[in-house]
Amino acid sequence: MVAPGEWIILRRELRGTFTRRRWLAVIILWLVASAAIVTARWPEGTLAPEVYAGEARDLLAEQCLLMLAALACVLPAISVTAITREHEMDTYDQLRLSLIRDSALVRGKAFASMVMAVLFAVAVLPMFGISQFLLGLDNEHIYVIAIYILLFALMVVSVSSAAAFAFGRLVPALLVSYGICGMLLLSPLWFGAEAYNYGSGLVFLPRDEFSLLERFPVIGSWMLSFLFPSTALLTIVLDLVHYELFAVQCTILAGLSLLAYGIAIKSLRRRDRFESSVQSREVTDEQSLHARRASFPYYLVDPLRPKPSISDHQNPVLVREFRCALFYKLSTMIRVACVTFVFALFAIAAASLRNSLQPVINCLLFEIAALALVVPAVLAGSLGAERRAGNIDMIRMTLLPPRALLVGKLAGGLGAMAPITVAVAVAMLPAFVVYSYSHFVLAAGIITFATCMFVAASLSMLVASVAHRAETAVISSTLLIVAAFYLVPFAGWAYDYLRPGEYADLWEYWHNPPIHHMLSPVMSYTSYVSNNALSTNDYDIPVMAHWWLLSQIMFVAGSILALWLASFSFNRYGMRDT
């Protein structure tokens, strides 16, 4: 009896995944985080039975959110790389020439990722089980959570697989997958009734009472169920919302999964989209450049114009980046910049309607969050691809110092992202005119944006200099940037949340921010401006009155250190073999 195609693919995928120690480390990390939540949140003293039940539900909901976050972080990476690596290793054509059907190939890949999701869930079952000791927890809640987590995982895997099959390349596939997962993951922060409203700039919600969702509850329910499932899950577990909403959500997740599955199979059957890298090109490079130039009228550098010789005092890597590579990157980045600009203008419009600066700040924060996705794609991805092609080795054999290579690549990447910075700055101009009393807040926001871009670029360079493969470079630098931007304040915030009592309410929390907010360029700005920007005279140490600026300087200095480390890695012995 011949094994089905799905099983053949699944077995090979799992063998590859389980032999990589990094996934074991992720599972252990995840288990530790889950155990930490249980330890921190375990109720102390003797409680009434109904209080026990509430505590148990809270505990379960928090663990559940953590699991959704872990799955949203890990599953796209697993699903996308499982598919794009076939392309990079030129094994894809061999698979397609075999008798395995296209649908079986898609299912095999998806099942392998689902097994990892189940493994994640099983790893923390003991932690989930501990909640049962608190009594008062209905089995119904457990079923709801189990169904929801599986459907969520299925949706993430399907969307990631569809993106990978549709784009065929790592970076766009990861961007789409993480973009969708990020939306779902951040939704509680954006829309939580009690949480700080980051998303108001995005959905025109300067304050809850003025929100579209409040005014139009029917639309609100659908948007809620579609965009913010994890928030709704919380409310279900906390018995706040009806189960009908849960059914709608499950239907949407299942529908989304099916749709993504269909897209994946259709993309797979479009042979030209996923052609092998060893296949010879049908058009010459010059023809493709003509075609590309015709479809992209915004170019700053004409790739077809013969270039003058590089002069003696110039950095050749930098010159090449600007003369040749910039065109390829800009054609994408200009479009991203247009979206950024339109998005920022919406935020300005929302701010004008509400007569509040908050949407503008929210918009800036959203743009900064997007940097964590865009910068690794531009810098780490391109550097990883060059290393795979062997170009980096050839440059290392020249007389150029590692610093020149690093500066050239960094400048090229930042140059490619310049349109986004310009778009944000230009979109901010009306706000400068309208809110003349808030110039500092706006200027600080743009400086924060620039700082974050530099921090992200430096971290990307550092990761790309040590990572062996392009996908490792992109994924690792994305996670590192997110950690640099948000980990410390989030950990502090979680600690404060888990140990209530220090602050009377969230208003007080945000208006008397803890000093650990300084350890994030984003949060230092958010806290500083939410604290009316200037009411920091209470600090005993005078220099701390400008702690936002200190934070920015500290991060820029840290980034320069990261670049120095990257330069060290680029040196002949620090860099691993290509």
Place this chain on the structure above:
Amino acid sequence: MAIVETRSLTKRYNSFTALKDLNLTLEVGDIFGFIGPNGAGKTTTIRILSTLLVPTVGEAFIDGIDVTKHPYEIKKILGYMPDAFGVYDGMRLREYLDFFGAAYKIPSKKRRTIIDDVLALTDLTSKADDFVSAFSRGMKQRCCLAKTLLHDPKVLLLDEPASGLDPRARIEMRELLKTLQGMGKTILISSHILSELGDMCNKIGIIEHGTLLAAGDYREILNSLKQEREVRIEVLEGEDAAARIIEATPGVSNLERSGSEFHFVSMLDRVALADLNTNLVNAGVKVLSFTQEEGTLEDVFLQVTKGGL
């Protein structure tokens, strides 16, 4: 004068030893064929010599300069052509060479002339304004070799330069390497195409499982390793006498006669073969030709290496 020298060069990756006590000496103008099965340690050796890898133990010198201590000086006199390399998108050949010329700190005033020279040498002048990413495999190999020659290196390390090339491109590559040898370059080539290495190289090294099994002058190795040789003798008169003498000579086997031609496998050394020829002449046999068929690099390779992984 030794221009490339390695002493007890060893490279370990955890418990795996990729290279074990490699001792190698190349003189100026040598073309050294570095042969061995896949994973034998050829590329590791080349990457250590080209400053891209640090050896675990041992030393390597190029033109008397320590590879690990003075990598910058080494890069000035070394040209390295890797087995796998990429080319940049959106660059014409002249721009590509200009980029690497600038990276090798060649002054811009001289660079154009040098680029024209290497384009002519590699027969790429007509392709100077074409995009390198659209080149065929053979053209890319030439392009990479042109890049490697830009700074006029004394030593060339070529890792599988002929792999993936069609027969014509291989012949052209071989001619090009001979031209470079004529220019006084010392060349170390690793290749799997043994027949071509045999034609080009004056020295060879055979490596397997990280250990150098044989190294030195190609002819000497051939003679020292090849115990059995095929000998062909053609006579004008005295075929029967010749047959008797040859048959009676110790160390001769598999004698075949085809008219006036004799063909046999010989275990005789050079002196004994000369004695055989003298015996034939003294016996009145009119010898028209007496040739010893040369062994090939393939024979030596198969004899020296054990195979297996």
